[in-house]
Amino acid sequence: MSTAPTTQIQLPLEPEAGRRKLSTAKAMVEAIAQQMHTDEKVFVMGEDVGAYGGIFSSTTGLLDEFGPERVIDTPISETAFIGLGIGAAVEGMRPVVELMFADFFGVCMDQIYNHMAKIHYESGGNVRVPMVLMSAAGGGYSDGAQHSQCLWGTFAHLPGMKVVVPSNPYDAKGLMTAAIRSDDPVIYLFHKGIMGLGWMKKNPRSIGAVPTDAYEVPIGKARVAREGKDVSIVTLSLSVHHSLDVAEKLASEGIDVEVIDLRTVVPLDREAIVASVGKTRRLVVVDEDYQSFGLSGEVIATAAEALPGGLKHVSRVAVPDVPIPYARDLEYSVLPTPARIEAAVRQAVAG
């Protein structure tokens, strides 16, 4: 068996967004529903995904549309139902399993990283695990240390799983469609602050134009969210919104910020990082995950390896290595807020 691809992989084209607008939550639901319509092997499972519709509205309406055999509420038993999903995937189904909070991975990590992530490798590619494990991430609403973590760096550190992290409705639908269609296990992490929920702090960028038909946003391809020439912010998820706000504010002062939305953590679009930093020579990584041993260091290493001696500034705005505080003032002192991002950009262009 040859390991070299015989043809160049063609990435799917991303269609025009059109005029119809959805929230990120509704865009995710639409993607799942469309794949359930076109492929009877797709089903949804997790805690409160049925009548409740997902506690962050990631599955709202699916029970009414598809019934309890394809939208399955589970007990609080993550090891059992994630293991059930893996077994179903191995047998040819395409489960979309929700782990209610990414923080809860601890009780089911053996299923995730020893089984979901490794079966295709251990079988020499003969057994595939076409499963999506979606989970809510991120803080900013006083939910404490066990309900506010991002942890995409943790999942990304473990080989075998794709890890996608959308920042807006368009990407949320396209990445979910790509994740369900992928024959590989995919971790799909959605930040609660980008879902467009009324009871969360509203964010204008959580409502956006979404094509009606099914489409894929290619897994592994970053997006230039804003072009600029002075400094590159490489970021993802809710921090994209903050970074764009900062970029718009600083534009009036003549500071031209480029914002790269990674969209996927694994596989990381290193070419996009190097292309942007090669142009601006200044890099600020904004990451709501913990600072040490994670994504921000990986992005900086990528730039440093490709551009030795070519960087005028490197810094990161991430969560210092402490659990996320409950108290609002304390929480906002560790999150990558617009104020912290702005200060980092000013320092970058001053140097």
Next chain:
Amino acid sequence: MSQILFPVMTEDAEAKGVVVTWFFEDGEQVEVGDLIAEIAMDKVDREIKAEDAGVLRVLVPEEEAVMQGAVIGRIE
């Protein structure tokens, strides 16, 4: 022209809800069937779709308390 009403969701005549999201801005063109708003009362959400095509006029902003049955917008 048609009026967009906050739906009646309870028998409590004094009950108030909120417009959670306007999916189009005041002055934008909408088509029949477009999702134009999401409203909420007592943690129950409901979608409102356009029954006419025309220009949307937003009369009640997001997050403002409103009586059920009230006019929250128009399509002109």
